[in-house]
Amino acid sequence: MWKARTEDKPVTVPTPAAGSPAPGASVSAAPAPRPAPTPRAGENFRGEMAHIGKSVLIKGELSGSEDLYLDGEVEGNVDLKQHCLTIGPHGRVRANLRAREIVVHGKVDGNISGEKVELKKSAILMGDISTQRIVIEEGAYFKGAIDIQKEPRGDNKREIAVASTPGSALDFSEPAMPLLEKKI
Amino acid sequence: MAESLMRFFRKENESASTQGPLTALSAERIARHSTGFEAFSAHIAGSEGLTVLDLGPTSPRNIQYLTSLGHKLYNVDVLAGAADPTLSVPAEGGGSTLDVERFLAENVNFRGRKFDAVLCWDVADYLQEILVRPLVERIHGALNPGGVLLGFFHTRDAGPDAPYYRYHITSASELELQPARKRRLQRVFNNRHIENLFGEYRSLKFFLARDFLREVLVVR
Numbered sequence: 001m002w003k004a005r006t007e008d009k010p011v012t013v014p015t016p017a018a019g020s021p022a023p024g025a026s027v028s029a030a031p032a033p034r035p036a037p038t039p040r041a042g043e044n045f046r047g048e049m050a051h052i053g054k055s056v057l058i059k060g061e062l063s064g065s066e067d068l069y070l071d072g073e074v075e076g077n078v079d080l081k082q083h084c085l086t087i088g089p090h091g092r093v094r095a096n097l098r099a100r101e102i103v104v105h106g107k108v109d110g111n112i113s114g115e116k117v118e119l120k121k122s123a124i125l126m127g128d129i130s131t132q133r134i135v136i137e138e139g140a141y142f143k144g145a146i147d148i149q150k151e152p153r154g155d156n157k158r159e160i161a162v163a164s165t166p167g168s169a170l171d172f173s174e175p176a177m178p179l180l181e182k183k184i
Numbered sequence: 185m186a187e188s189l190m191r192f193f194r195k196e197n198e199s200a201s202t203q204g205p206l207t208a209l210s211a212e213r214i215a216r217h218s219t220g221f222e223a224f225s226a227h228i229a230g231s232e233g234l235t236v237l238d239l240g241p242t243s244p245r246n247i248q249y250l251t252s253l254g255h256k257l258y259n260v261d262v263l264a265g266a267a268d269p270t271l272s273v274p275a276e277g278g279g280s281t282l283d284v285e286r287f288l289a290e291n292v293n294f295r296g297r298k299f300d301a302v303l304c305w306d307v308a309d310y311l312q313e314i315l316v317r318p319l320v321e322r323i324h325g326a327l328n329p330g331g332v333l334l335g336f337f338h339t340r341d342a343g344p345d346a347p348y349y350r351y352h353i354t355s356a357s358e359l360e361l362q363p364a365r366k367r368r369l370q371r372v373f374n375n376r377h378i379e380n381l382f383g384e385y386r387s388l389k390f391f392l393a394r395d396f397l398r399e400v401l402v403v404r
Contacts (some may be wrong), residue, residue, distance in 0.1 A: 148251045
């Protein structure tokens with residue numbers, strides 16, 4: 001009565017793995033069906049954007065009209081206007097960066113300007129940030145100025161996210177008493 | 185007296201500083217009321233668009249808090265800058281000293297920026313002796329008249345093993361203390377030392393808390 005009926009079981013359709021023969025191709029032995037590898041978000045993201053590898057060194061002006069993942073070394077300026085720029089963990093940039101969204105995992109020595117800026121925990125930024133929204137992970141190193149721009153179209157709502165671990169609330173202090181006020 | 189205290193702390197910490205790797209950032213945080221910061225907040229709460237200088241390590245919470253009030257922020261971790269081993273240069277009489285000019289140029293070169301408020305935290309207690317006064321003078325030059333500086337100073341009772349904390353702002357009067365990498369407490373300032381250190385400033389206001397910290401609000 002309580003036995004599960006075989007027809008109730010979900011049916012899985014094997015997905016051809018990457019590199020497997022196309023349907024209809026002649027094969028002598030069918031490969032065992034494998035679940036399709038789920039692409040990680042980062043890989044998928046990187047797959048849709050231009051990619052500069054960690055062995056590449058660029059000196060000069062770098063501009064474009066597509067998203068860019070930069071894991072190499074750049075000296076000069078980077079301007080992607082309305083696109084996203086990601087500085088990978090191996091990225092070493094001595095340049096001013098301008099893009100709609102900028103994510104920093106690596107090291108940047110220069111000013112950053114964009115609608116949204118994210119400093120990941122491995123980020124080292126020495127320069128000024130001008131943005132409407134900023135996300136800084138605990139562990140990121142930052143030396144410079146931050147200027148939060150008001151969003152256009154009268155929307156003054158700012159997004160400033162904090163990625164940190166809430167700690168214990170051991171309040172061992174009591175309100176301090178003013179001791180003396182010294183006028184010099 | 186102060187020199188003997190400094191010597192005592194240095195000796196006590198020589199062994200501690202050589203033990204194992206530096207402690208990494210801890211997830212543990214201690215909530216703490218701060219009357220000094222409350223007074224500091226009152227100064228910066230009134231108007232939008234002030235420029236605040238934070239001399240502590242990068243704190244997302246501090247950035248969040250200060251920019252949400254509509255202020256601009258300049259952040260530089262001066263203790264991290266002072267720990268740069270390449271700052272060490274041979275001294276005239278032998279031994280080594282620090283290149284003060286290079287420290288100032290690389291860490292507190294504000295390129296003409298002026299500030300309305302400075303969060304100094306307890307930097308002066310942990311900074312090398314030779315750098316303290318030049319730093320305070322540099323800040324004096326960069327602080328607008330009427331600007332405020334908040335500094336924390338350990339009392340003698342804190343002891344040589346006083347842990348080094350990072351300070352995170354949680355509200356206009358509350359801070360969170362996060363234990364961070366081991367740093368050597370360089371000295372204990374008494375009230376007279378603090379008054380001398382900030383002699384060029386207009387006024388000082390002291391607050392004493394139970395955790396062996398004096399909070400000092402200095403007005404330029």
